[in-house]
Amino acid sequence: MKRLKDExxxxxxxxxxxxxxxxxxxxxxxxxxxxxxxxxLAYAQVHGLEAAPVAPINAGERKKKHGTD
Structure with a gap:
């Protein structure tokens, strides 16, 4: 699964x-x-960890989140 790398x-x-x-x-x-x-990811799988789903944000909200206004 492709992950968005924005962090x-x-x-x-x-x-x-x-x-x-x-x-x-x-x-x-x-x-x-x-x-x-x-x-x-290997650690998470072995220990049963799962990231909470993150709601998609639009480009305008992304700019505000990352301070690129």
């Missing part, structure tokens, strides 16, 4: 964790961002 995530982590994430991404032929998504 930004920024984290601080240790050099070890960053290195492991990069190694995992290379092994899977993915970007680091894609690898994070895969890991989160």
């Amino acid at each position: 930004t995530l920024s984290i601080r982590t240790s050099a070890d964790i960053k290195q492991l994430l990069k190694l995992a991404a290379v092994r899977e032929h993915r970007s680091v961002a894609s690898m994070v998504e895969v890991l989160v």
Whole structure:
């Protein structure tokens, strides 16, 4: 299922964790961002987590939400 990517995530982590994430991404032929998504989705599936449905918003509301007015 294709997901709309309209959110930004920024984290601080240790050099070890960053290195492991990069190694995992290379092994899977993915970007680091894609690898994070895969890991989160796998965790959610194992632990029975499901995101609440988000109502679609129109372009005007999106501009207000993201401050691009």
